[in-house]
Amino acid sequence: MEGSYVNNKAxxxxxxxxxxxxxxxxxxxxxxxxxxxxxxxxxLNIFNAPxxxxxxxxxxxxxxxxxxSLPDGLWAFAYTVIIITIWKGHLTIIRxxxxxxxxxxxxxxxxxxxxxxxxxxxxxxxxxxxxxxxxAGIIISKSKIKKP
Numbered sequence: 001m002e003g004s005y006v007n008n009k010a011x012x013x014x015x016x017x018x019x020x021x022x023x024x025x026x027x028x029x030x031x032x033x034x035x036x037x038x039x040x041x042x043x044l045n046i047f048n049a050p051x052x053x054x055x056x057x058x059x060x061x062x063x064x065x066x067x068x069s070l071p072d073g074l075w076a077f078a079y080t081v082i083i084i085t086i087w088k089g090h091l092t093i094i095r096x097x098x099x100x101x102x103x104x105x106x107x108x109x110x111x112x113x114x115x116x117x118x119x120x121x122x123x124x125x126x127x128x129x130x131x132x133x134x135x136a137g138i139i140i141s142k143s144k145i146k147k148p
Contacts, residue, residue, distance in 0.1 A: 015085050018141055022081040025133075029074030036067050065125060073129030076106045080137025088141065102137075106130045
């Protein structure tokens with residue numbers, strides 16, 4: 001009985017760490033997206049974001065991939081980790097619905113930009129970073145707990 005308690009405690013700890021990784025990735029991607037672009041991000045126009053975000057843009061020497069594509073990868077990583085962490089261990093079929101939302105939502109935004117239905121610019125590099133984020137999120141979320 002005590003062994004299962006330790007295992008459950010370890011699993012709980014792993015879930016907390018996973019959610020912390022996801023939160024860090026989410027915040028990092030958002031900071032890059034909001035403050036390091038030379039122009040006001042088009043997604044903020046949808047939400048009628050306050051003007052101070054636009055005025056706080058920082059001129060920086062960062063590579064374009066870091067400013068424009070890394071946030072997509074970080075958000076894909078965060079969403080993947082959150083969904084898998086929430087539904088891990090649930091034996092209901094509904095978890096597969098939630099797992100399916102990962103690529104649908106992440107790639108869907110980019111494809112909606114390609115079709116012109118969502119503001120922004122389609123970029124294949126964004127798709128690659130998003131795919132890398134999904135893969136990294138799966139690896140982190142599915143990794144086993146190491147026994148001491």
